[in-house]
Amino acid sequence: MNLKATSRKNAIHVMVAYTGGCNGCDIEIVNAVLSPRYDVEQYRVLLTWNPREADVLIVSGVVAWQMVEPLKKIYNSIPDPKGVVAVGACAVNGNVYKNLVGDIGQNEEIWAPVETVIPVDVKVPGCAPRPEDVIAGVVKALPKILEAP
Amino acid sequence: MEDMPLFVLGLFASSIVAAAIAILYSLVLPGVERKVQARIQQRIGPPILTPGFWSVLKFGYKKRVEPNAQMPGLYRSLVYFGIGIVVLLFLFTTPYWWAVLGWGSILGIAGLLKLEEVLYVLMGSQSQSFLSTGMPVPDIAKGSKHIGIKREFVEQHSAERALKMMAIGSLPLYVALLVPFAMARSTMISSVVAMQNPGYALSSDWLSAPIPSSPVLFTLPGILAAIVYFVGYVMLLNEKPFSILKAKIDLIEGGVLEYASKLRAYYYIMRNVLMFALSSIFVTLFIGIPFDPFVPVMMLLNLALSLLLPLMLAALVAFSPILTFRQIYPAAIGLSAVGVLALIISLGV
Amino acid sequence: MTSGEKRVEIEKELSFGPVHPALIEPYRIRLFVNDEIVEDCELNINMAYRGIEKLFDGLPVERALLIAERVCGICSHVHAWNAVRVIEGGLKIAVPPRADYIRVITHEMQRIASHLILFGHAFEVVGHETFAMRSFLLRESFMDLISYVGGNRVMPSVPIIGGIRPRADLTESLKRVILERVDEFEEKYKGYVARIIEDPLVMSRLTGIGFLTKEDAIKFHATGPTGRASGWDYDVRTKMDEYKPFDFNVITDESCDTKARIVVRALEVFESLKIIRQAVKNLPEGPVVNRSWKAEEMDFTTALLEAYKGELMHSYALDSQGRIRNYKIRTPTPTNLAAMEHACVGDHVTEAILTIASCDPCLTCCTRAEVVDSGKSSVLSDLEIVRKYGWRK
Numbered sequence: 001m002n003l004k005a006t007s008r009k010n011a012i013h014v015m016v017a018y019t020g021g022c023n024g025c026d027i028e029i030v031n032a033v034l035s036p037r038y039d040v041e042q043y044r045v046l047l048t049w050n051p052r053e054a055d056v057l058i059v060s061g062v063v064a065w066q067m068v069e070p071l072k073k074i075y076n077s078i079p080d081p082k083g084v085v086a087v088g089a090c091a092v093n094g095n096v097y098k099n100l101v102g103d104i105g106q107n108e109e110i111w112a113p114v115e116t117v118i119p120v121d122v123k124v125p126g127c128a129p130r131p132e133d134v135i136a137g138v139v140k141a142l143p144k145i146l147e148a149p
Numbered sequence: 150m151e152d153m154p155l156f157v158l159g160l161f162a163s164s165i166v167a168a169a170i171a172i173l174y175s176l177v178l179p180g181v182e183r184k185v186q187a188r189i190q191q192r193i194g195p196p197i198l199t200p201g202f203w204s205v206l207k208f209g210y211k212k213r214v215e216p217n218a219q220m221p222g223l224y225r226s227l228v229y230f231g232i233g234i235v236v237l238l239f240l241f242t243t244p245y246w247w248a249v250l251g252w253g254s255i256l257g258i259a260g261l262l263k264l265e266e267v268l269y270v271l272m273g274s275q276s277q278s279f280l281s282t283g284m285p286v287p288d289i290a291k292g293s294k295h296i297g298i299k300r301e302f303v304e305q306h307s308a309e310r311a312l313k314m315m316a317i318g319s320l321p322l323y324v325a326l327l328v329p330f331a332m333a334r335s336t337m338i339s340s341v342v343a344m345q346n347p348g349y350a351l352s353s354d355w356l357s358a359p360i361p362s363s364p365v366l367f368t369l370p371g372i373l374a375a376i377v378y379f380v381g382y383v384m385l386l387n388e389k390p391f392s393i394l395k396a397k398i399d400l401i402e403g404g405v406l407e408y409a410s411k412l413r414a415y416y417y418i419m420r421n422v423l424m425f426a427l428s429s430i431f432v433t434l435f436i437g438i439p440f441d442p443f444v445p446v447m448m449l450l451n452l453a454l455s456l457l458l459p460l461m462l463a464a465l466v467a468f469s470p471i472l473t474f475r476q477i478y479p480a481a482i483g484l485s486a487v488g489v490l491a492l493i494i495s496l497g498v
Numbered sequence: 499m500t501s502g503e504k505r506v507e508i509e510k511e512l513s514f515g516p517v518h519p520a521l522i523e524p525y526r527i528r529l530f531v532n533d534e535i536v537e538d539c540e541l542n543i544n545m546a547y548r549g550i551e552k553l554f555d556g557l558p559v560e561r562a563l564l565i566a567e568r569v570c571g572i573c574s575h576v577h578a579w580n581a582v583r584v585i586e587g588g589l590k591i592a593v594p595p596r597a598d599y600i601r602v603i604t605h606e607m608q609r610i611a612s613h614l615i616l617f618g619h620a621f622e623v624v625g626h627e628t629f630a631m632r633s634f635l636l637r638e639s640f641m642d643l644i645s646y647v648g649g650n651r652v653m654p655s656v657p658i659i660g661g662i663r664p665r666a667d668l669t670e671s672l673k674r675v676i677l678e679r680v681d682e683f684e685e686k687y688k689g690y691v692a693r694i695i696e697d698p699l700v701m702s703r704l705t706g707i708g709f710l711t712k713e714d715a716i717k718f719h720a721t722g723p724t725g726r727a728s729g730w731d732y733d734v735r736t737k738m739d740e741y742k743p744f745d746f747n748v749i750t751d752e753s754c755d756t757k758a759r760i761v762v763r764a765l766e767v768f769e770s771l772k773i774i775r776q777a778v779k780n781l782p783e784g785p786v787v788n789r790s791w792k793a794e795e796m797d798f799t800t801a802l803l804e805a806y807k808g809e810l811m812h813s814y815a816l817d818s819q820g821r822i823r824n825y826k827i828r829t830p831t832p833t834n835l836a837a838m839e840h841a842c843v844g845d846h847v848t849e850a851i852l853t854i855a856s857c858d859p860c861l862t863c864c865t866r867a868e869v870v871d872s873g874k875s876s877v878l879s880d881l882e883i884v885r886k887y888g889w890r891k
Contacts, residue, residue, distance in 0.1 A: 011199050022568045024574065031618055039194070041183075041194055042194060050278075066544070080212040097550070102553055104552055108549075191632070192631065281512070288542050397520075471848065
């Protein structure tokens with residue numbers, strides 16, 4: 001394996017963008033995944049809050065109206081190669097907010113799924129997904145990053 | 150005079166070897182630091198090479214992006230200056246440079262450290278990341294109580310904090326640096342090392358390893374100064390608890406927010422080399438073991454002892470919160486007072 | 499100046515969010531500062547607006563529970579429970595005592611998990627990573643218990659109308675596991691709290707900032723631990739029938755600062771442990787769900803519950819077909835945040851963010867409403883603002 005892929009495999013910086021939803025996935029990602037029990041750092045995944053540093057963007061939540069432009073901007077500021085992991089049923093298909101509506105018929109306030117705003121590479125379903133699933137999702141996003149020029 | 154070309158050749162050779170070793174070695178330090186923290190936090194933590202070596206390499210392979218800065222060219226160049234400053238800072242403390250124009254003295258060290266601190270002010274005033282004021286959310290449309298007020302980027306606020314840290318935060322380190330020089334009654338590093346380690350000379354043979362006979366560290370002013378030096382080291386590296394100018398929770402990363410891909414790799418190198426250089430300077434000045442690339446045993450001893458400060462730093466980072474200026478001012482003044490006390494004792498000895 | 503009014507000179511504005519390490523949830527803090535001192539603060543809390551209350555309108559009441567639980571991912575059980583309490587109160591549905599006990603057990607378990615999230619988050623904001631990690635590690639044992647009871651770590655879905663889901667019934671072995679875990683947790687947690695209180699650096703960061711007097715707490719209606727840390731002895735649990743059988747204290751603190759808000763929560767966890775022990779030991783036998791009810795027309799009914807952050811109100815009516823009309827949720831966070839907006843004035847910038855975090859803001863709870871007045875929107879929704887003014891350049 002060449003040096004480029006090895007270096008990319010050995011240091012993965014992950015950024016979390018939470019775009020409105022119920023908070024559950026967010027807590028699972030930030031707190032459970034980084035808690036000593038799951039500890040992603042042992043798999044060479046480091047958390048960052050700066051898009052300029054990130055490789056993988058984890059997006060959770062339905063994309064609320066006001067979060068559309070920030071999300072696009074965050075995505076655009078991540079230097080290539082980059083991957084996007086959509087975590088949670090909200091990010092994958094809009095969950096109850098999109099699919100379980102009463103008289104109004106259609107929820108115009110949210111832009112879920114995340115795919116409609118930025119390209120998504122890996123989808124991790126679940127409400128809320130287990131921390132193990134999130135880690136597996138980040139790993140699934142790796143081949144794209146490793147093979148990029 | 151006929152030694153001159155030979156000396157210049159040696160200077161170049163030692164500089165290249167020393168700089169290369171310093172950069173490579175410094176890339177291991179963040180991993181060690183992170184590992185120690187992780188073990189304190191009861192988790193496994195990243196492999197030693199991940200936060201330093203592999204991260205830097207990976208950022209080197211990322212695609213270049215233009216930073217959002219007022220003057221992108223200047224902003225980019227700051228990190229090159231930074232690397233230059235920290236590498237020179239380290240080289241000035243290696244034996245070949247001691248004889249060159251008096252740079253191997255406290256003046257060289259203090260001057261370069263001050264330049265290093267100025268860089269953070271410049272970086273902060275240049276960088277304009279969208280993560281704060283520039284975030285495209287309609288917040289003004291809500292009708293604010295305060296209209297027409299200057300909206301600052303967090304990096305600019307970081308620059309203001311950097312100025313304050315320059316004024317007060319770096320004082321302890323400089324006072325502590327003075328102590329070994331005061332004890333040697335000289336401004337040159339060579340006399341400080343000669344005082345502690347008389348057996349050491351530039352012309353000694355390759356495998357000799359003279360053990361310092363009277364390290365400054367084991368005297369009363371020395372130990373006081375060493376404590377002050379350590380806290381000053383943390384302040385100069387802007388690590389917790391003195392990381393207010395890049396506090397993650399309000400300024401995210403401060404002035405270095407916009408460094409991406411290769412520039413971020415260079416920034417990592419700059420920070421890590423500074424971490425190593427200050428640690429190596431400590432070993433040189435307080436224990437009397439200089440980093441001499443042509444005496445491998447001395448060099449290895451220096452490298453090994455240079456782990457001391459980063460390890461202590463890691464433990465401190467794991468056990469301390471970020472302090473605000475409410476606590477930093479008294480802490481810096483108190484520590485400077487201890488440093489001055491050590492200085493007075495050392496002058497009296 | 500002759501008038502007693504103090505003129506506030508504001509030098510500049512600093513704004514953080516919506517994607518920011520200290521916030522995590524999407525909201526925006528605008529701090530108006532002089533040098534390092536916060537002179538005024540403005541919070542924009544509408545970034546996660548999903549129009550939830552509107553979604554309820556016209557849904558059958560059982561299905562609506564699914565949405566009610568997803569109002570918030572930290573206090574999912576509270577919302578689910580309060581949503582069923584509304585209809586149980588309105589249609590006089592009797593709930594078996596065993597179901598009530600299990601609801602209370604889940605409630606207190608999630609309260610502990612929620613308080614531990616706050617500690618983790620607050621210590622991350624303080625900058626003390628080790629304490630934050632330790633808090634998340636402690637929390638994991640309760641996340642496990644919640645998933646044993648309900649089947650999911652985050653959305654246990656324990657309450658249904660008339661009782662609890664039969665899956666969430668506590669078996670004898672699970673009761674034993676809960677008691678064991680609670681003992682184990684209490685021992686570790688005691689050590690954790692002691693270490694926090696004995697840490698001088700952390701305490702110097704927490705003490706003496708973010709003052710909120712009792713009068714202000716009542717004025718802003720800062721409920722829950724936030725109000726109790728200002729000496730306001732107000733806890734909905736003391737008035738609830740479900741909590742009658744249990745013996746517990748309401749923790750208050752008179753010191754009114756950020757430290758008090760942390761300490762009150764730290765001590766509340768012990769009270770929750772007490773309640774869990776009593777409930778598990780005295781768990782009555784019997785059925786767990788009463789299915790003999792029918793959705794029929796119901797007038798507006800309100801239910802109050804002590805959520806982990808303060809007082810929670812759910813209110814709705816049912817039409818003749820049993821569909822939900824005019825759902826209204828009032829969560830504790832908007833009022834608590836308003837109080838924090840007031841409390842953080844005079845702090846350093848870094849401390850102001852800690853003060854705001856110390857009320858345990860849960861933004862997803864509070865950004866769910868659209869003010870609807872007789873079928874007509876009386877305020878501009880965010881969508882309309884964007885359409886009218888466009889994105890700010």
